[in-house]
Amino acid sequence: MADRLPPKERTKIPRQEMPExxxxxxxxxxxxxxxxxDAALAQKEAQRCLQCVNPHCVHGCPVGVKVREVxxxxxDGKYLEAAAKIREDNVLPAVTGRVCPQEHQCEGSCILxxxxxxxxxxxxxxxVADYEQRTGQVGLPPCAPPTxxxxxxxxxxxxxxxxxxxxxxxxxxxxxxxxxxxxxxVLAYGIPEFRLPKAIVQQExxxxxxxxxxxxxxxxxxxxxxxxxxxxxEGYDAVxxxxxxxxxxxxxxxxxxxxxxxxxxxFLTRVNLMKAYDPQHxxxxxxxxxxxxxxxxxxxxxxxxxxxTALRLGAAHAWLIYRRSETEMPARAEERRHAIAEGVxxxxxxxxxxxxxxxQGLLTGVxxxxxxxxxxDESGRRRPRPLPDTERTLPVEMVxxxxxxxxxxxxxxxxxxxxxNRWGYITVDPASMATSKRGVFAGGDxxxxxxxxxxxxxxxxxxxxxxxxxxxxxxxxxxxARGGECESNYP
Amino acid sequence: MYLVQDASFLAPExxxxxxxxxxxxxxxxxxxxxxxxxxxxxxxxxxTIADSDASTITLIVQGVGKTTRLLNQLQAGDAxxxxxxxxxxPSEIQLYGRTLVIGGGVGSAIAWPLAVALKAAGNEVVVVxxxxxxxxxxxxxxxxxxCDQLFVMTDDGSYGEQGLVTDKLRELIHSQSxxxxxxxxxxxxxxxxxxxxxxxxxxxxxxxxxxxxxxxxGMCGGCRVLVGGETRFACVDGPEFDAHLVxxxxxxxxxxxxxxxxxxxLQEPPERTxxxxxxxxxxxxxxxxSNLPSSSKGE
Ligand SMILES: Cc1cc2nc3c(=O)[nH]c(=O)nc-3n(C[C@H](O)[C@H](O)[C@H](O)COP(=O)(O)OP(=O)(O)OC[C@H]3O[C@@H](n4cnc5c(N)ncnc54)[C@H](O)[C@@H]3O)c2cc1C
Ligand SMILES: Cc1cc2nc3c(=O)[nH]c(=O)nc-3n(C[C@H](O)[C@H](O)[C@H](O)COP(=O)(O)OP(=O)(O)OC[C@H]3O[C@@H](n4cnc5c(N)ncnc54)[C@H](O)[C@@H]3O)c2cc1C
Ligand code: FES
Numbered sequence: 128m129a130d131r132l133p134p135k136e137r138t139k140i141p142r143q144e145m146p147e148x149x150x151x152x153x154x155x156x157x158x159x160x161x162x163x164x165d166a167a168l169a170q171k172e173a174q175r176c177l178q179c180v181n182p183h184c185v186h187g188c189p190v191g192v193k194v195r196e197v198x199x200x201x202x203d204g205k206y207l208e209a210a211a212k213i214r215e216d217n218v219l220p221a222v223t224g225r226v227c228p229q230e231h232q233c234e235g236s237c238i239l240x241x242x243x244x245x246x247x248x249x250x251x252x253x254x255v256a257d258y259e260q261r262t263g264q265v266g267l268p269p270c271a272p273p274t275x276x277x278x279x280x281x282x283x284x285x286x287x288x289x290x291x292x293x294x295x296x297x298x299x300x301x302x303x304x305x306x307x308x309x310x311x312x313v314l315a316y317g318i319p320e321f322r323l324p325k326a327i328v329q330q331e332x333x334x335x336x337x338x339x340x341x342x343x344x345x346x347x348x349x350x351x352x353x354x355x356x357x358x359x360x361e362g363y364d365a366v367x368x369x370x371x372x373x374x375x376x377x378x379x380x381x382x383x384x385x386x387x388x389x390x391x392x393x394f395l396t397r398v399n400l401m402k403a404y405d406p407q408h409x410x411x412x413x414x415x416x417x418x419x420x421x422x423x424x425x426x427x428x429x430x431x432x433x434x435x436t437a438l439r440l441g442a443a444h445a446w447l448i449y450r451r452s453e454t455e456m457p458a459r460a461e462e463r464r465h466a467i468a469e470g471v472x473x474x475x476x477x478x479x480x481x482x483x484x485x486x487q488g489l490l491t492g493v494x495x496x497x498x499x500x501x502x503x504d505e506s507g508r509r510r511p512r513p514l515p516d517t518e519r520t521l522p523v524e525m526v527x528x529x530x531x532x533x534x535x536x537x538x539x540x541x542x543x544x545x546x547x548n549r550w551g552y553i554t555v556d557p558a559s560m561a562t563s564k565r566g567v568f569a570g571g572d573x574x575x576x577x578x579x580x581x582x583x584x585x586x587x588x589x590x591x592x593x594x595x596x597x598x599x600x601x602x603x604x605x606x607x608a609r610g611g612e613c614e615s616n617y618p
Numbered sequence: 619m620y621l622v623q624d625a626s627f628l629a630p631e632x633x634x635x636x637x638x639x640x641x642x643x644x645x646x647x648x649x650x651x652x653x654x655x656x657x658x659x660x661x662x663x664x665x666t667i668a669d670s671d672a673s674t675i676t677l678i679v680q681g682v683g684k685t686t687r688l689l690n691q692l693q694a695g696d697a698x699x700x701x702x703x704x705x706x707x708p709s710e711i712q713l714y715g716r717t718l719v720i721g722g723g724v725g726s727a728i729a730w731p732l733a734v735a736l737k738a739a740g741n742e743v744v745v746v747x748x749x750x751x752x753x754x755x756x757x758x759x760x761x762x763x764x765c766d767q768l769f770v771m772t773d774d775g776s777y778g779e780q781g782l783v784t785d786k787l788r789e790l791i792h793s794q795s796x797x798x799x800x801x802x803x804x805x806x807x808x809x810x811x812x813x814x815x816x817x818x819x820x821x822x823x824x825x826x827x828x829x830x831x832x833x834x835x836g837m838c839g840g841c842r843v844l845v846g847g848e849t850r851f852a853c854v855d856g857p858e859f860d861a862h863l864v865x866x867x868x869x870x871x872x873x874x875x876x877x878x879x880x881x882x883x884l885q886e887p888p889e890r891t892x893x894x895x896x897x898x899x900x901x902x903x904x905x906x907x908s909n910l911p912s913s914s915k916g917e
Contacts, residue, residue, distance in 0.1 A: 306702065306833070306835050307702075307833060308655055308662075308699070308700040308702070344700070345700050345701065345702040346641070346702075347702060347703070347705065347834075347835055350645065350703065350704055350705060351641050351642060351645065351702070351703065351704070352645075373835075373836075373837040374836055374837065375837070375838065375839035377839065377842075377849060379849070383849065384842065384849070384865075384868045384871075384872065386871060386872060386874070386875040387875075389839075389840075390838060390839035390840070392837055392838045392839060393832065393838035393839050393840040396833065396837070396838050401661065401662070401832070402659070406879070406882075408659050409659050409661075410659055410660050410661040410684055410685060410883060411661040411662075411832075412661075412876040414875075415878075415879070487871070487874075488867075488868070488871030488872070488874075535835070535836060535837065536836070536854075537835060537836065537854070
C-alpha cells in the first residue's frame with residue numbers, strides 16, 4: 128500500500144473541482160458538461176479520504192458500495208480493481224457516478240462534510256468506471272453455475288437492469304422485456320446526453336449482455352404478452368415488474384392543449400430517444416426553439432433537464448418556473464448551478480394558472496401568479512400559496528410541464544389480481560418486494576413513486592435476492608403487501 | 619427486424635403490407651394498432667392492424683409524408699426495424715343491433731376489421747366508404763363480404779354514388795332509421811361531420827382518433843385529446859372515443875404542429891431516403907441481424 132498522508136495533511140487538500148466545458152460553449156451543444164477527472168485529479172482527491180474505521184459513506188449509499196476499499200485501490204493506482212470492487216454492489220457505476228444525488232447520500236454522510244467539503248466520491252466513481260471502459264478490461268464478476276431457472280424482468284430502467292445483473296450472477300437466466308426500441312428506461316429517454324451520454328448507458332448494458340442477460344425490445348407486457356403467459360406457456364419461474372413511473376402529469380389548466388405545450392416526457396423523449404435535436408439524422412420533429420422564449424414548470428431534475436435542453440436547442444429565453452424557493456428545489460445542486468451558469472433564468476415563487484394562445488391554437492404566453500411560503504405540510508416544507516393580485520403573463524412560445532410522473536398502469540390493468548395502492552403504484556412486501564401475486568415481484572419507481580436511479584437499483588438488487596430465495600425453495604413470503612405511499616411528487 | 623411477407627398497392631399511394639409478428643398477431647383485436655419505426659433514424663408512427671393470422675399482421679398504409687412513403691416502398695423480403703403492439707384498447711364490440719360503419723379514405727382499412735367484428739357479434743352491419751375518385755376505393759371486395767350492405771361514395775362520382783359519406787349517412791338516417799350505433803374512421807373533418815350528423819338523431823357514435831403519437835404506452839402524453847372537457851391519452855384510453863364528446867378542433871390543431879418540419883422532410887434529397895431504406899434492405903439484413911443480440915431478432 129502506498130504511504131498515506133497523516134489525517135491533518137489530508138484535510139488541507141481542497142476538494143478537487145470537476146473539469147467542465149465552458150458554460151457559454153456548452154449551452155450550445157449536447158456534449159457532456161463534466162469532462163471527468165484524470166488519474167492525477169482522482170489520486171489527489173482520494174488522498175483527502177480519512178479512511179474512517181466505520182465509514183459512514185458506505186451506509187449513505189443505498190446499494191452499499193464499499194467506498195473505503197475503492198478509495199484504497201485508487202490510492203494504489205489499481206483503478207481496474209477499484210472498478211471491479213464497485214461492480215460487486217453496483218452494476219451501473221458509470222451511470223451513478225454521473226447522476227446520483229451524492230450530496231444526500233455517500234458524500235452527505237462523509238465525515239469531512241462536517242468541517243470541510245465532502246470527499247468527491249461520485250467523481251472518483253465516475254473516473255474508475257470510465258477508466259475501466261477505456262481499457263476495455265471490464266472486471267465482470269464470475270457467474271454462479273446455471274440453476275436452470277428463468278426470470279422475466281419488465282422494464283429496462285435501472286431497477287430492471289440491476290435486478291437482471293444480480294440474477295445472472297446467481298446463475299439464473301434473466302430476460303429483460305422493454306416496451307421501447309431502446310434499452311435504459313429514463314436513462315435512455317429522459318436524462319439528456321449532456322449529463323449522461325447514451326454511449327455510456329449502452330456500454331453498461333453491453334456489460335450486462337456479456338454477463339448473459341438477454342434483452343427483448345418492442346415488447347409491451349400487458350399488450351404484446353401478459354404476465355400470466357410469461358409465467359405459463361413462456362415458462363418463466365418468476366417475474367420482476369420494473370416499469371417505472373412514466374405517466375406524465377398535467378396541471379389541468381386552461382390552454383393545456385395548445386400547440387407548444389409539452390409534457391417533460393414528450394419533449395425529452397423527442398430529443399433524447401428520437402434525436403430530434405439532429406434533424407439531419409432524425410426524422411422525428413420537435414418544437415423549433417430557435418430564438419423563441421421557453422418556460423419549464425417544475426423544480427426537479429426533470430425540469431432542469433428540460434430547460435437546459437431547450438436552451439441547447441436555441442431558445443433565446445429559457446425560464447424555469449417554480450412555486451417554491453430555489454433552495455427547496457429537489458433537483459441536484461450541481462445541475463442547478465450548471466443551469467444558471469448556462470443562462471437559464473429561474474423564476475421561483477411563481478406558479479402558472481393558465482396557458483394563453485392565438486387563433487391558430489399555438490401558445491403565446493403563460494399566465495403566472497406570485498407565491499409565498501405558507502404553513503409547513505406533511506413533508507415539512509412550507510406549502511406555497513398564491514398572492515392575490517399578482518397575475519402577469521410571461522410571453523413564451525413553448526412550455527414544458529415537468530411536475531412529476533405517475534404510475535404507468537399498463538401491466539396492472541392486464542393483471543387484475545395485482546394489488547395496487549390508490550394512486551396505482553404496486554404494493555409489495557417491503558422486505559421481499561413480493562407482490563400480492565405468487566411469483567411476481569416489483570420494485571423501482573413503480574413501487575416507490577418517482578425517486579432516484581440508485582434507489583431503483585437498490586430495489587432491483589433487493590428483489591434479485593428475494594427472487595433467488597424464492598427460486599431455491601419455492602416459498603412465497605407470507606407477508607401482507609404494503610405499498611409506496613406516495614401521491615404526487617410535484618415538489 | 620420484422621420481415622415483410624407481402625406488399626402490394628391497393629390504390630395509388632395505399633399499400634397493404636403483411637408482416638411477420640407472431641406475438642402481436644396472437645393478441646390483436648379489432649381497433650388496435652402498432653407503432654413502427656422503419657429504420658435507425660426513422661420516427662415512430664402508429665398504424666392500425668387491419669388483419670392478422672396466426673403469425674402475421676397486415677397494415678394498410680397511405681403515403682402522406684416521409685415515413686408512410688418510405689413504408690410504401692417496401693417489398694416482400696424487406697424488413698421493418700421495430701414494430702410494437704398491439705396497442706390501444708380494442709373496439710367495444712357488442713350486440714348493438716343496426717350499426718353503420720363509415721370509413722373515409724384510408725379509414726376504410728380500419729373499417730374492415732371493425733365491420734368483421736361487429737358482424738361476428740351478431741349486428742346488422744352497413745358500411746359506407748368514401749374516396750376522392752374511383753382509383754382510391756379500397757377493400758371493396760373484402761368489405762362486401764364482411765357486411766350486409768356496402769355503399770361507395772366518390773367526390774367526383776367516378777364510382778359508386780357521387781357525394782360525401784355524410785350525404786349517404788343523412789339519407790340512411792332519414793330513410794332507414796332506427797340506427798343503434800355509428801362508427802366513424804377517417805380524416806378529422808369527416809369524423810367531425812359524422813358526429814354532427816348523428817348528434818341530433820341521438821345515435822351513439824364512436825370515432826377512431828389519429829393524434830400524433832410517439833411511444834404509444836401512455837408515457838409521453840403527446841397523443842392527448844380533449845374528450846368531454848377531459849384530457850385523455852388516445853394511445854391507452856383510445857384510440858376510439860365517443861364522437862359527440864371529442865373536441866375535433868383541438869385535435870386538428872395539434873396535428874398541425876409539425877407541418878413545417880414535415881414539409882421540409884419531404885423536400886429532402888432522395889439519397890437520404892434511399893440510404894435509410896437500404897439499412898433494412900434484405901441484402902443487408904443478414905449483416906444487420908448478425909450484429910443484433912439473438913433475443914432481439916424479430917419476435
Ligand atoms: C428527466 C429525468 C431526470 C432524472 N435525473 C435523475 C438524476 O439526475 N439522478 C437520479 O438519481 N435520478 C434521476 N431521475 C429519476 C430516475 O431516472 C428514476 O428514478 C429511475 O430511472 C427509475 O428507475 P426504474 O427502473 O424504476 O424505471 P424507469 O427508468 O422509468 O424504467 C422503466 C422502463 O420500463 C419500461 N416499461 C414500462 N411499461 C412497460 C411494459 N408494460 N412492458 C415493458 N416495458 C415497460 C419503460 O419503457 C422504461 O424503459 C430522473 C428522472 C427523469 C425523468
Ligand atoms: C391510432 C392510429 C392509427 C392509424 N392508422 C393508420 C393506418 O392504418 N393507415 C395509415 O395510413 N395511417 C394511419 N394513421 C395515421 C398515420 O400514423 C400517419 O399518417 C403517419 O404518422 C404520418 O407519418 P408521415 O411521416 O408519413 O407523415 P408526416 O409528414 O409526418 O405527417 C403527415 C400528417 O400525418 C399526421 N401525423 C404525423 N405524425 C404522426 C404520428 N406520429 N402519429 C399520428 N399521426 C401523425 C399529422 O396529421 C401530419 O400532418 C394512424 C394514426 C393513429 C394515431
Ligand atoms: S403516444 Fe405517448 S402517451 Fe400516447
